[in-house]
Amino acid sequence: MVKTAVTLSGIRLDNPVIPASGTFGFGYEFAQWYDINCLGAISVKGTTREPRFGNPAPRIAETEGGMLNAVGLQNPGIDQVLAEELPRLRELYTKPIIHNISGFSMDEYVECCAKADASPHTDLIEVNVSCPNVHHGGMSFGTDPNMVYDVTRAVKAVCKKPVYLKLSPNVTDIVSIAKACAEGGADGLSLINTLMGMRIDLKRRAPILANTTGGLSGPAVFPVALRMVWQVYEAVDLPIIGMGGVSSAEDVVEMMLAGATAVQVGAANLTDPMACKTIIDDLPGVLERLGVQDINELIGGAH
Amino acid sequence: MKQGFFTITDNTRLAPNTYRMVLAGDTSAITAPGQFVNIALTGKFLRRPISVCDWEEGTLTILYKVVGKGTAQMSEMVSGQTLDLLTGLGNGYDLDKAGDRPLLIGGGAGAPPMYALAKHLLARGKHPSVILGFNTAAERFYQAEFAALGLPVTVTTVDGSAGTKGFVTDAMPAIDYTYIYTCGPGPMLKAVYDSSVTSGQFSFEERMGCGFGACMGCTCQTKYGNKRICREGPVLEKEEILW
Numbered sequence: 001m002v003k004t005a006v007t008l009s010g011i012r013l014d015n016p017v018i019p020a021s022g023t024f025g026f027g028y029e030f031a032q033w034y035d036i037n038c039l040g041a042i043s044v045k046g047t048t049r050e051p052r053f054g055n056p057a058p059r060i061a062e063t064e065g066g067m068l069n070a071v072g073l074q075n076p077g078i079d080q081v082l083a084e085e086l087p088r089l090r091e092l093y094t095k096p097i098i099h100n101i102s103g104f105s106m107d108e109y110v111e112c113c114a115k116a117d118a119s120p121h122t123d124l125i126e127v128n129v130s131c132p133n134v135h136h137g138g139m140s141f142g143t144d145p146n147m148v149y150d151v152t153r154a155v156k157a158v159c160k161k162p163v164y165l166k167l168s169p170n171v172t173d174i175v176s177i178a179k180a181c182a183e184g185g186a187d188g189l190s191l192i193n194t195l196m197g198m199r200i201d202l203k204r205r206a207p208i209l210a211n212t213t214g215g216l217s218g219p220a221v222f223p224v225a226l227r228m229v230w231q232v233y234e235a236v237d238l239p240i241i242g243m244g245g246v247s248s249a250e251d252v253v254e255m256m257l258a259g260a261t262a263v264q265v266g267a268a269n270l271t272d273p274m275a276c277k278t279i280i281d282d283l284p285g286v287l288e289r290l291g292v293q294d295i296n297e298l299i300g301g302a303h
Numbered sequence: 304m305k306q307g308f309f310t311i312t313d314n315t316r317l318a319p320n321t322y323r324m325v326l327a328g329d330t331s332a333i334t335a336p337g338q339f340v341n342i343a344l345t346g347k348f349l350r351r352p353i354s355v356c357d358w359e360e361g362t363l364t365i366l367y368k369v370v371g372k373g374t375a376q377m378s379e380m381v382s383g384q385t386l387d388l389l390t391g392l393g394n395g396y397d398l399d400k401a402g403d404r405p406l407l408i409g410g411g412a413g414a415p416p417m418y419a420l421a422k423h424l425l426a427r428g429k430h431p432s433v434i435l436g437f438n439t440a441a442e443r444f445y446q447a448e449f450a451a452l453g454l455p456v457t458v459t460t461v462d463g464s465a466g467t468k469g470f471v472t473d474a475m476p477a478i479d480y481t482y483i484y485t486c487g488p489g490p491m492l493k494a495v496y497d498s499s500v501t502s503g504q505f506s507f508e509e510r511m512g513c514g515f516g517a518c519m520g521c522t523c524q525t526k527y528g529n530k531r532i533c534r535e536g537p538v539l540e541k542e543e544i545l546w
């Protein structure tokens with residue numbers, strides 16, 4: 001038998017496959033498609049302090065090999081997520097839960113992470129620093145090493161559970177951001193979030209998305225994500241959850257060879273509700289064909 | 304909700320840009336008229352949502368208008384080819400509220416779900432009538448099929464080339480109805496909402512990421528809170544709609 005279990009900061013995952021935040025809701029709805037306990041872990045929808053409706057419609061546009069989304073962090077707010085959504089998930093699911101947290105100010109990150117940390121349902125906290133900072137003219141937290149460092153420090157100070165920073169690819173130098181997280185005390189890194197893009201409707205001569213721009217994800221971004229995981233692995237000694245366009249067991253292997261310890265699957269869940277299960281089912285066969293006995297030997301194996 | 308492979312048994316042009324596709328496969332997840340299927344197409348990242356026009360055990364009928372690359376690709380497919388479908392998506396129409404004389408209003412590519420709805424209402428002993436709205440006589444489809452069910456059919460065309468000249472709302476005052484069921488383009492839904500003298504159910508369209516409730520790509524605000532068009536919709540009650 002091929003060994004597929006991996007460990008993220010002391011948390012054991014039966015396999016490295018995790019549905020990515022925002023593409024799996026709060027998990028329980030996927031239990032209608034398959035037994036979600038086959039998953040390595042689940043990263044739940046990005047949660048903010050207040051409930052958010054998100055952006056006006058249309059929020060979705062298609063592109064070659066992927067999609068753009070401008071959902072705008074629709075979520076019921078941290079209190080309801082902890083009181084209702086996670087307990088509902090826990091009724092069906094016993095494996096690790098990654099709580100993805102977003103914020104528009106330093107206070108919001110700290111408050112939400114502290115609450116998530118105190119929840120009996122959460123195993124790991126994933127801090128999404130791709131939102132604009134309302135106190136700093138809307139510039140994204142995740143594009144400035146100093147701000148990323150400050151967020152990491154502040155959040156780490158209130159959390160006992162492992163904290164992973166989820167990085168935006170919309171930067172010139174991903175390595176400097178990753179280093180700032182490491183210096184701030186992050187336990188690990190998740191990358192990448194979506195790449196900013198847009199589409200225009202030819203007949204209306206106007207952007208398709210009501211928000212004008214949206215985040216690109218899907219197979220089209222896989223090489224970009226892989227390159228960033230590779231660069232960060234070379235430069236920073238932290239476990240990496242790699243993501244961006246992963247849609248097959250082979251993609252999981254490739255991400256791990258670039259340096260990922262675990263892998264998230266995002267947009268693929270939307271086009272195929274069985275995507276994560278299929279990848280998990282396919283993984284042992286793919287590893288066997290490659291002569292891999294323990295999946296851990298893949299991590300960073302291409303360096 | 305189910306995922307399954309369907310085999311095309313018929314793909315016929317009904318009007319210049321409108322086609323009927325009949326598919327053989329497992330339809331057991333389809334529970335109500337007004338639900339939709341989400342169709343995977345080779346080379347297209349997202350699935351295409353299309354309403355159920357009619358279904359029986361093992362057979363599904365959809366009617367679609369060619370408006371872009373995905374629907375164009377569908378129109379070129381032939382019998383024997385297979386398609387990957389998610390079925391049983393959305394809430395569908397609630398038939399219990401119809402009263403005795405429900406009025407069904409379908410505008411253009413919104414007409415298809417009215418067909419299965421009419422059949423189910425007739426099977427319950429109701430007396431539905433239907434208004435089908437098109438731009439021109441040439442664009443008409445399914446007028447004969449609706450008539451063959453044995454219910455009164457009124458056609459409206461914007462240019463007056465067939466039936467009543469004008470919009471579906473121009474044909475509404477002449478009909479005595481107990482309830483409204485409708486599907487069509489946004490502006491038509493709003494006009495029907497404003498003209499209707501009873502309660503009713505309105506089916507909405509939105510661009511979708513998944514079609515089964517995972518991505519929050521299709522959410523709208525209603526008086527009863529946020530709803531996902533693909534899950535708590537596409538059918539909304541008149542009383543909850545916010546324009």
Ligand SMILES: Cc1cc2nc3c(=O)[nH]c(=O)nc-3n(C[C@H](O)[C@H](O)[C@H](O)COP(=O)(O)OP(=O)(O)OC[C@H]3O[C@@H](n4cnc5c(N)ncnc54)[C@H](O)[C@@H]3O)c2cc1C
Binds near residue numbers: 349372412
């Ligand atoms: C619940 C529901 C039921 C529908 N039922 C029918 C039906 O029975 N018959 C029919 O002809 N059409 C129906 N539509 C509209 C149909 O989904 C679109 O016409 C189709 O997706 C267009 O695809 P395309 O590749 O040809 O166009 P493109 O413009 O090339 O498509 C690009 C992207 O935009 C999306 N898109 C484009 N137009 C629409 C639209 N109006 N609504 C939602 N997404 C859209 C596509 O799905 C795709 O992701 C329905 C839509 C919804 C949401």
Ligand SMILES: Cc1cc2nc3c(=O)[nH]c(=O)nc-3n(C[C@H](O)[C@H](O)[C@H](O)COP(=O)(O)O)c2cc1C
Binds near residue numbers: 194
């Ligand atoms: C519809 C949608 C919603 C998303 N919402 C979130 C979110 O709330 N928080 C977050 O950190 N990332 C969010 N993401 C980003 C994904 O988690 C992931 O980082 C990205 O999509 C790249 O992976 P993929 O190419 O496999 O989709 C979202 C992505 C999509 C497609």
Ligand code: FES
Binds near residue numbers: 511512513519522
């Ligand atoms: S389209 Fe994904 S939630 Fe409705």
